Amino acid sequence: MCLYDTAPMCFKGSYHLFYQYNPKGSVWGNIVWAHSISMDLVNWEALEPAIFPSEPFDIKGTWSGSATVYPDGNPVIYYTGVDAKGQQVQNYAIPADITDKNLRKWVKPKEGNPMVVADKEINGSAFRDPTTAWQANGYWNILVGSRKGSTGVAYLFKSKDKKTWTKTARPLHEVPNTGRWECPDIFPVSTSHEKGLDFSELGKDVKHVLNVSLDVTRFEYYTIGTYFPDQDKYVPDKGQVDGWDGLKLDYGNFYASKSFYDPVKLRRVVWGWANESDSKEEDVKKGWAGILPIPRTVRLDTSGKQLLVWPIDDIETLKGNKVQMSNQQLETGKPVKISGITGNQADVEVTFSIPNLQKAEPFDLSWKDPRDLCYKKKSRNRHSTVMTNVYKPMFGGFVDVDLSDRKLSLRSLIDKSVVESFAAGGKTCSTSRVYPTLAVFQDAQVFAFNNGTEPVTLEHASA
Template identity: 60%
Template sequence: MYYNGIYHLFYQYNPKGAVWGNIVWAHSVSKDMLNWEALEPAIYPSESFDINGCWSGSATVLPENKPVIFYTGIDPNQYQVQNYAVPENLSDPYLRKWVKPADNPIVVADETMNKIAFRDPTTAWKIGGHWRMVVASRRKQRGIAYLYRSRDFRKWVKAKHPLHSVPNTGMFECADFFPVSLSGDTGLDNSAFGPNVKHVLKVSLDLTRYEYYTTGSYFPEARDKYVVGKGFVDGWNGLRFDYGNFYASKTFFDPSKNRRILWGWTNESDTAQDDVQKGWAGLQAIPRKVWLDPSGKQLLQWPIEEIETLRGQNVQLSNQELKSGEHIEVKGITAAQADVDITFSIPNLDKAEPFDPSWTNAQDLCGLKGSTVQGGVGPFGLLTLASEKLEEYTPVFFRVFTGLYKHVVLLCSDSGSSSLRKEGLYKPSFAGFVDVDLDDTYKISLRTLIDHSVVESFGAGGKTCITSRVYPLVAVFDDAHLFVFNNGTETITADVEAWSMAKPDKMNN
């Protein structure tokens, strides 16, 4: 939430340890989304309607410039109920203390609904005389986004029909519903509506532990329904904000720069015992600006511009030729903490491997054809967090196939070789297809942000994004290296620009 010049980040937190439990709403503030100061928790269990937990929700800034938090409380029956909280003192610029009015809870599940699967109220929006919000739920294996309406923001009534529901998805969590402009990258307030606006519905899936989104049309006057746009997959195989370690995401409108910002939770890939030993678990990915691609087929994402103020030492490799089997080190930067922007040029696509139409799962395909499996055009990309002799490395790479109508591009971030540690780590091959027409440009870009145990990659200008958590034993600090590589038979040319990255002055302390 952005309020009076301050960004507020509220997040689920256990003040008693690095494992799940004792959940409160932690609260941190920033003026630039880089330097963060941790405050006391904004909300913690204290009343009958949240005595067993204060779970996720959203913030809404009302037109009178009054912020309100919606959150899920767990009551004495273990039912999930929706509550609200307001600042105790609006003159406090940090909004340190929040109070829970006596008329809570404001939304409870009725007898037709699943009372133990009913959570994560969204940011509200107003069209006409009614405010609206969504609460995520399920009925058996049907994911449901229940819609509620209110005139005064306190008395809420369930709409006759859900905003949207999908069979066989399992539980919807952390739903997010927001407008995007049909043209340009300017963000919109949640209440924006009109002929030049599309809407996005994102849900996190409790069964799969990943998310998907669709864009479509919203009809507030005709049954208050969201209709998915033509061509979008509405289910497990749908588009994702991020094809890696990224969950429970949430966007907000930043009025200071007229942009929509996406936050995502990146959890650990080691064991709970590891987390206890190090004293923390989970982090927020770098905030991203998000907007609609000009094609209308998907969203684009890019690290917020403020990240670039952390750039330090810069190196460039221009028109670097990479023959089959070559890897070239990018020297002169801190490879364990870096920002890398690279454009690959492909002189010839004729040697691209044929694409098998049965390869519908990108992650499985990445596991089948990893960074060391020679292809025609690719694999080519980066070896991040690599040891000098490549005992450890996390490759982020493209692979190009010849499809029926155009070339198919795969982006992978493979943590299988990221650590010499043999047990206790989840080391998947994350991947997503990239919707790009190489026949027009014969070029494709990759930006990767590396921060010790986190590798965030943005393919083709943010069309496909992948976040990986890795735990190298050798390739750490000054012993980490960065390479550009090509293991395809076709020679590739790379233009590389990379920066050492400084840490912020205030790291949530």
């Protein structure tokens, strides 16, 4: 099983998730658009694939894209097809039976397909991943990721009738030296409340987020800025880092994410792909390659300078036995066990209290990549307790946090080979794949530890 890249949507109260999937093996190939449905974003039923190569405009590949539910209630899938000549073109598919709530069958109309092809300006071998459509000034809009040399590009296409699409005079946004952009995603966020917004929302209390996946680095980054529909352009806010070192929805194994607006709970939900970079031989041994982490809500932080990312509250239904711990001193190098649960599957929330900051190391402005810093400062393990021949890099993310109360919070979701950690209420998070050889199933335990130079207090832990 090979799984990656998502296209979520909500249709008539049900959640639909489309994703790139190889039903024949755990390596890339034989890719179809798999389709699963849910009533709660937690429990899923797999249906038959929605799209697979079958037409001249996608006979060599049905690649990533998005799903749009238009105001008339009709859903449309926009996706990248690889045609018989190997060129990447943008296509669409519609339900065969709109009265079927589960939307089991999809068709690709002959009329209007392919709907967008590369012109002389566009690199037809790097032109993919159309976004969910949004409306502005009487036009429907989609973005398609690409590159011009080493410049990352989000091309903008507009349509009055949702059938004929025209490229704008210039891209919505482009950034030199970022390489090919994949899975671009633009969405609005409110500056006045915590609820999510529909893709087409505009107004004075609205900012926009542009998130792109960088093929060169296999990481994403996003900026917060202003979308100018009259000018067909997006401008990041002053101070936003628009490039490799920019803000990330996740600083770990997280790529090709896609968001959608949930009209049931009025929230913006983002889904990413916890990718892996092991050899084909290792993926075959494991039997899978790539999974989808827990869906997350995203909203604008009160500072207006970054997003807050947090697991959806629907996962509360999965919780069982609860244990708590309070006021435990954490001496350097002396872990404290959190008893009553295993580390095989757990949701752990902790608050650390720092007695003083007098000996805290000042932040060095030369620190650009938190991963490099983690490698330099990491504690060396004396024993090998994880598989030695799989991809296991170290991840880290900087977080801008107010320490006036001298407290830090951390939440970690652990599910066998996946660890998702959220710090400071979602100001930074990191997803990692782990393959332990000793701490497995009931032998996996949970510890709080302190690798710093001064004692701290575990003020409260709930698991």
